[in-house]
């Protein structure tokens with residue numbers, strides 16, 4: 001097969017940042033994707049309904065002329081978030097989810113939750129109203145190894161929370177482990193998982209072998225190869241509980257290539273090319289549309305996009321510029337380390 005037309009995809013986990021960076025990157029997502037769940041981890045974070053409305057307006061203003069791209073907004077959960085404000089924003093159709101960052105777990109998560117008891121009133125309100133909780137699922141305790149933090153989160157935070165609030169709908173974002181995949185598969189309702197493009201392609205060797213490779217560093221950190229294989233199996237299985245959330249997370253090169261490099265990988269421009277390659281290799285091109293365009297909207301209670309995109313397999317590799325020049329600085333594009341022949345037809 002060398003041509004594939006699918007419903008226009010959506011991205012269920014995206015970092016657009018703000019200001020000059022946002023203006024530089026938003027077009028890369030809007031080119032291929034109909035909608036995206038926009039992460040609220042700005043500095044300062046998007047905490048209130050008013051913050052989300054203002055941020056959404058800035059994104060819409062930065063879109064290329066004629067773009068129909070829709071940003072789906074989220075609120076950053078803090079220990080002082082007001083349940084009434086969250087409910088109001090949800091009922092007004094302004095937000096699609098609330099995002100839980102354990103404090104200190106990842107980029108710009110300092111305002112996140114330390115004591116879950118303090119977040120319970122908001123979580124109870126969300127369970128009652130059917131508003132989705134998106135989670136960065138890693139514990140932060142110093143004595144828990146970074147490669148175990150997702151599995152320990154499932155056991156010590158996620159499972160107790162779900163036992164306490166079974167009605168709460170939870171998206172486990174950027175699942176990186178077989179433990180995460182198995183946990184979702186073994187649950188009968190109210191939990192789904194998003195998978196990133198890069199975690200379907202890299203394992204921890206890509207970060208650490210032959211020198212330290214900061215452009216493959218993200219959180220949750222890529223794990224062993226058997227975990228990557230479990231993620232590919234989940235993505236290509238057609239199971240409706242798994243869908244694309246690229247976690248495309250641009251940082252300027254000086255923030256990545258330094259003594260304490262930021263976590264985050266920029267994948268927006270070549271995600272669809274990478275995914276077509278991964279799905280073709282798995283003999284599952286026929287499942288790509290479910291993963292990128294159908295499972296996500298079904299989980300979030302939305303209709304799939306009505307228009308389509310066409311992927312074409314070229315005879316020669318598609319050349320993506322290795323770096324994007326934004327007003328904020330240079331951003332390095334994810335390099336899958338294999339040639340990409342699949343292209344999105346303009």
Ligand SMILES: NC(=O)N[C@@H](CC(=O)O)C(=O)O
Pocket residue numbers: 015041106107108136217218219220247249250263264265
């Ligand atoms: N994924 C990352 O490594 N980084 C994200 C934050 C996040 O999604 O955890 C970022 O904002 O840069």
Ligand SMILES: [Zn+2]
Pocket residue numbers: 106136173174219220
């Ligand atoms: Zn995260």
Ligand SMILES: [Zn+2]
Pocket residue numbers: 013014015039247249
């Ligand atoms: Zn993210």
